[in-house]
Amino acid sequence: MAPKKSATSSGTTSSSSSTTASASAALSNASSSAAKSASSGAQQIDQVALSLVQHYQKATPQRTKLIDAFMAFLVVVGALQFAYCVLAGNYPFNAFLSGFSATVGQFVLTASLRIQTTEANKSEFPSVSPERAFADYVVGSMILHFFCINFIN
Amino acid sequence: MKFLVSFLVLVFAAVAQAISSSGSRLLVILEDVAEKAGYSKFLADLEGRGFDIAYETPKSESLSLFHLGERSYDHILFLPTKSKGLGPNLTPNILLQFINANGNILLTLSSSTATPSSIVSLLLELDIYLPADRQGLVVDHFNYDALSASEKHDVLLLQPPGALRAGVKDFFSDASVIAFPNGMGQTLGEGALLAPVLRAPATGYSYNPKEQTETVDDLFASGSQLSLVSTMQARNSARFTVVGSADMLSDKWFDAKVKKVGEKDTVKTGNQEFAKAISGWAFKETGVLRVNWVEHHLNEEGAGNASNPKIYRIKNDVTYSISLSEYSWDKYIPFTVPESDDLQLEFSMLSAFHRLKLNPTISSADSTTYSSSFKLPDQHGIFNFMVNYKRPFFTNVVEKNTVSVRHFAHDEWPRSFAISGAWPWLAGIGATVTGWLAFCTVWLYSAPAATRESKKTR
Structure with a gap:
């Protein structure tokens, strides 16, 4: 029992020493490349972004891209309305609620359309075809518009 | 003919109304009906103003303030009585009922006769206080009448009271100088319904004439806290008036000549005018x-x-x-x-x-x-x-x-497009809806060919 014990203990010590060695090596490596990485970090991020965009352009279907463009448009419109409310005050409040919630609601509906029509989520919605999803989306949007126009008076 | 009769009825009705605003039946309570001779001018004044005066003594069997639940009289005038109580027909409770039924009471006191206990209880009920033992005489060693009271100083000569305070109408200042002989003062509680009309001068005070001491030990009241003529108007606007000196309403003091101590000229009292003002107010002819x-x-x-x-x-x-x-x-x-x-x-x-x-x-x-x-x-x-x-x-x-x-x-709310502040949000809705329409159009025309292929492959 005793030798075994000693062996394990020696083993652990050796392993620990080896890890410290590797750590120190990594440290030296990092310190040596610190200046290099600072300059190249931006480049790496650029590369990552570039590859991301390239991948998005290559792998995303046309309709999903369309949805994304529309959602970006809604974000811009919603931000403008909210900024106006902050800057100019919320009178008449029902108009603010109506305008802002129309944009936000439209965003939410569009997001659900995107979820339901993405190829990758097909297994989640076996019974919802893209056409069916779009029809739901149209009906939901029209109800939303009806309420918002009514509420803004 | 019919027209003439109805016209006459109307005229009489108008004449009958042309006195107090709350009725003309006046009851005068006095010790002995013969005593009314002493107040003949005052009572004649009242009759001249249209009051129907009935005279009763407190002991009278037939005296009743109510008949079948209705007031028998509109006003009561109490002249001093000698008896200790006022009998079963004029208990404090009945008098309060009379006030509650919108009847007006003018009460006169005198220092020469003890105030009946019924009256004292009624006054206590109304937060008006009389001197202890129902005995008190108001004297003033600086404002007395030198002709009639050079020894006792108990005939006060007072100036017209003036307005109670700013913003209160003054009903009682027509008189010139007012003689207040042989009177009993009162003090008033804090109630808002009470208002003094005539107060003693700063040097006036009340003492008990029965006490044979040289100095006044316990003073009842002095100066302006001593009210000589006080009023109480109940919440139903019934009026209760206390005149501290019955003598000031008597014929003797209506046309007495008085001379204030320290002054040379003798003047006639203004008691008649003051009596008219105070009785007119008390019986709802003014205010x-x-x-x-x-x-x-x-x-x-x-x-x-x-x-x-x-x-x-x-x-x-x-x-x-x-x-x-x-x-x-x-x-x-x-x-x-x-x-x-x-x-x-x-x-x-x-x-x-x-x-x-x-x-x-x-x-x-x-x-x-x-x-x-x-x-x-x-x-x-x-x-x-x-x-x-x-x-x-x-x-x-x-x-x-x-x-x-x-x-x-x-x-009834204004339309949003009528408020320029709402235009950005209207534009927001517009942008969302048109953007959505454009999106739908493009979506329909962007049906991917790939899907068909995928369907085929499937």
Whole structure:
């Protein structure tokens, strides 16, 4: 029992020493490349972004891209309305609620359309075809518009 | 003929009304009916003003203030009586009932006769206090009549009282100098219903003449805390008046000549004028306010201005008017608010949301119309137009008209496009809807060929 014990203990010590060695090596490596990485970090991020965009352009279907463009448009419109409310005050409040919630609601509906029509989520919605999803989306949007126009008076 | 008769009836009715505003039946209580000779001028004055005077002694069996639950008399005048009590027909309770039934009482005291216990109890009930042992004599060593009271100093010569305070109408200052002989003073409690008319001068005091001591040990009251003529007007506007000296109403002092100590000239007393003023007030010939009508309406352009609608909307412009008359001896005259006082309108729900001054607008021969225009508060609920005018020596005016105030109806709000501040959000909705339409169009025309292939492959 005793030798075994000693062996394990020696083993652990050796392993620990080896890890410290590797750590120190990594440290030296990092310190040596610190200046290099600072300059190249931006480049790496650029590369990552570039590859991301390239991948998005290559792998995303046309309709999903369309949805994304529309959602970006809604974000811009919603931000403008909210900024106006902050800057100019919320009178008449029902108009603010109506305008802002129309944009936000439209965003939410569009997001659900995107979820339901993405190829990758097909297994989640076996019974919802893209056409069916779009029809739901149209009906939901029209109800939303009806309420918002009514509420803004 | 018929017309003539009805005309005569009308004329008589008008004449009959041309006295006190609250009836002409006056009961005079005195020890002995023969005593009325001593007050003949005062009583003749009252009769001349249209009162039907009945004389009774407190011991009289037939005396009853009520008959079948109704008052038998409109006013009571108490002249001093010698008896210790007033008998079973004039208990304090009955007298209070008389006041509650809108009857007016003028009570006179005298220091030479002990005040009946019934009266003392009644006064205590009204928060008016008499000296202990019902004995008290008001003297003043600086304002006495040198002709009649050079020894005892118990005939006070007083100047007319003037207004009680700023903003209170003065009814009692017609007289010149007022002689107050042989009188008993009172002190008044804190109640808002009590108001002194005549107060003792700063050097006057009350003492017990039965005590044979050189110095006054325990002073009942002195100076202006000693009220010589006091009034109490109940919440139903019934009036109770205490005159500390019955002698000041007697013939002897109506035309007595007096000379104030330290002055050279002898003058005639103004007791007759003062007696007229105080009895006129006590029996509701002066200071009686009448509300002729109350009217309120919508004060907005293009709106029908029907009178006294039951319902208004929040933020409506509204005009409220109230017409008031004041009774003065034999007729109604336009009521004018005393200087430095305001007639106010409250628009209240539990508490007042508005308290506004009412300004005189229309004045006619016998009434003044006060009105005020204002915007209703931004609060819906059940509101009252309230005029609550309670002032010393005027009868109380409490007029409460309840209206509902509703909120805006759904179609009374301005349209969003009428408010320029809402245009950005209208544009926001527009952008969202057009963007959505464009999106849908593009979506329909962007059906991917790949899907068909995928379907085929599938």
